[in-house]
Amino acid sequence: xxxxxxxxxxxxxxxxxxxxxxxxxxxxxxxxxxxxxxxxxxxxxxxxxxxxxxxxxxxxxxxxxxxxxxxxxxxxxxxxxxxxxxxxxxxxxxxxxxxxxxxxxxxxxxxxxxxxxxxxxxxxxxxxxxxxxxxxxxxxxxxxxxxxxxxxxxxxxxxxxxxxxxxxxxxxxxxxxxxxxxxxxxxxxxxxxxxxxxxxxx
Numbered sequence: 001x002x003x004x005x006x007x008x009x010x011x012x013x014x015x016x017x018x019x020x021x022x023x024x025x026x027x028x029x030x031x032x033x034x035x036x037x038x039x040x041x042x043x044x045x046x047x048x049x050x051x052x053x054x055x056x057x058x059x060x061x062x063x064x065x066x067x068x069x070x071x072x073x074x075x076x077x078x079x080x081x082x083x084x085x086x087x088x089x090x091x092x093x094x095x096x097x098x099x100x101x102x103x104x105x106x107x108x109x110x111x112x113x114x115x116x117x118x119x120x121x122x123x124x125x126x127x128x129x130x131x132x133x134x135x136x137x138x139x140x141x142x143x144x145x146x147x148x149x150x151x152x153x154x155x156x157x158x159x160x161x162x163x164x165x166x167x168x169x170x171x172x173x174x175x176x177x178x179x180x181x182x183x184x185x186x187x188x189x190x191x192x193x194x195x196x197x198x199x200x201x202x
Contacts, residue, residue: 026111
């Protein structure tokens with residue numbers, strides 16, 4: 001049966017979106033882990049602040065290491081079932097019904113289009129927006145760039161990696177506290193200013 005023009009247009013738009021590798025077009029929300037059981041279930045490692053936040057986006061782009069899957073490095077996956085377990089989240093993707101197929105997904109990153117993320121308040125930021133920003137303190141000392149963010153329960157923490165412009169080669173863990181530590185976030189200038197002395201141990 002031939003697809004309707006509307007469906008064909010929809011599929012074409014989907015394929016175009018999946019193949020859009022422009023910078024910032026996609027945000028990684030998680031990663032596919034090991035196979036769970038014999039019916040195609042897999043462990044899902046979620047990078048969202050709340051682990052099951054990734055479930056808000058059932059349609060995800062899966063990106064594979066080109067050396068492992070050179071002919072299909074990107075594909076769409078749809079979560080059609082999931083379960084919360086003591087050791088984390090497991091999920092089932094539509095059309096993946098045996099461990100052999102599920103094993104091929106191991107290691108794939110799971111992304112969603114940036115425009116699909118809900119808007120935040122003016123003083124709130126997604127982690128992907130903060131990662132890569134240059135960190136400068138109140139004395140105009142450069143600590144490096146935000147390599148990643150950590151969620152500790154009490155507050156988020158910036159993992160700051162030293163660069164050639166840094167005052168030293170230390171990696172720093174700086175709490176992301178908007179009411180005391182973080183002075184200003186400038187996404188246009190790619191800079192975050194913090195009230196944090198260079199000799200603090202963290």
